[in-house]
Amino acid sequence: MNKKLAIVLPAYNEELVIDKTTNVLLEIMDQMIADQLISSDSFITYVDDGSRDKTWNLIKDLHIKYKRVRGIHFSRNFGHQNALIAGMTEYTGTDVDYVVTLDADLQDDPKAIIKMVKLANEGKNVVYGVRNYRTTDTWFKRFSAQTFYKFMNMLGVQTIPNHSDFRLVDQKVLNAFSEYDERDMFLRGIFPSIGFGTAKVYYARKAREAGESKYPLKKMITFALDGITSFSVRPIILVRNLGLTMVTISGLFLLYTLWSYFYGYVEDGWPMLMVSIWAIGGLQLLAIGVVGEYIGKIFIEVKHRPRYIIEQYLK
Numbered sequence: 409m410n411k412k413l414a415i416v417l418p419a420y421n422e423e424l425v426i427d428k429t430t431n432v433l434l435e436i437m438d439q440m441i442a443d444q445l446i447s448s449d450s451f452i453t454y455v456d457d458g459s460r461d462k463t464w465n466l467i468k469d470l471h472i473k474y475k476r477v478r479g480i481h482f483s484r485n486f487g488h489q490n491a492l493i494a495g496m497t498e499y500t501g502t503d504v505d506y507v508v509t510l511d512a513d514l515q516d517d518p519k520a521i522i523k524m525v526k527l528a529n530e531g532k533n534v535v536y537g538v539r540n541y542r543t544t545d546t547w548f549k550r551f552s553a554q555t556f557y558k559f560m561n562m563l564g565v566q567t568i569p570n571h572s573d574f575r576l577v578d579q580k581v582l583n584a585f586s587e588y589d590e591r592d593m594f595l596r597g598i599f600p601s602i603g604f605g606t607a608k609v610y611y612a613r614k615a616r617e618a619g620e621s622k623y624p625l626k627k628m629i630t631f632a633l634d635g636i637t638s639f640s641v642r643p644i645i646l647v648r649n650l651g652l653t654m655v656t657i658s659g660l661f662l663l664y665t666l667w668s669y670f671y672g673y674v675e676d677g678w679p680m681l682m683v684s685i686w687a688i689g690g691l692q693l694l695a696i697g698v699v700g701e702y703i704g705k706i707f708i709e710v711k712h713r714p715r716y717i718i719e720q721y722l723k
């Protein structure tokens with residue numbers, strides 16, 4: 409029995425690329441079906457993340473034209489990660505054997521899916537797509553991503569460097585994943601923590617086919633901070649140690665001041681005073697901010713709101 413594959417693509421305002429993406433993927437699927445790698449009832453699902461352009465209408469047209477194209481439409485924009493979760497959740501506990509997730513803009517090389525499926529057919533449960541170079545991304549994007557992965561590792565969060573959300577997971581992994589109940593999911597940290605048999609497939613990351621990035625700097629920063637705070641409490645420890653150091657230093661200053669007083673030096677310590685006040689005030693604010701960040705997370709988790717709301721299905 410050949411395995412049934414579902415390809416899940418989050419799409420937000422992707423009207424310029426969606427036709428091309430569909431054609432490329434259908435062609436690759438046909439080839440894989442011909443090569444007996446996957447079953448003939450394998451399919452593609454677009455998760456429309458509340459697009460404001462014609463994306464959903466185009467998906468509807470594609471669904472009519474090709475029986476292999478399906479769709480899920482969110483009631484509004486819930487973000488890339490939630491679109492991925494919706495796609496994976498949809499096929500958990502079904503007859504789908506593998507789910508591959510990739511971006512709708514063809515930046516991830518769809519041909520790598522063939523290698524992923526081969527590895528899965530050999531028994532791997534998770535196959536990560538890893539970029540071997542990303543010259544097509546801007547200098548800033550590469551730099552910020554690299555710094556982010558390094559920092560995450562420093563904080564003890566295991567991620568796969570240069571892997572975004574292009575991966576294959578099988579039904580076993582989907583089942584394990586469904587046990588993760590937190591609202592705020594950082595998928596790139598969760599999958600490596602699930603375990604099972606894993607493999608990597610290397611590919612060259614291309615430039616976007618059309619349209620522009622939906623990840624402006626602000627979204628990138630939020631994403632990075634979420635990743636850190638939902639996986640690690642080390643920032644709290646870091647701030648605590650910083651606070652201890654500051655207190656020690658100000659203690660030494662105090663000794664120095666007393667010493668100068670008893671030995672009759674004239675103390676013109678205004679600059680020192682101002683610096684201390686500002687440094688300590690700033691530190692306190694920072695510490696409160698960090699603690700607040702975690703309390704905010706608890707607040708969000710406790711509410712247990714739905715991660716996304718689906719308005720319509722094309723099955």
Ligand code: UDP
Nearest residue numbers: 418419420457487488491511512621622623
């Ligand atoms: N995306 C989404 N919701 C969003 C932002 C992006 O579903 O709020 C999708 C987008 O359509 C694309 C993928 O997530 O398929 C990656 O986004 P993008 O290519 O803009 O990010 P970049 O490659 O620039 O990091």
Ligand code: MG
Nearest residue numbers: 511513515616
């Ligand atoms: Mg992209």
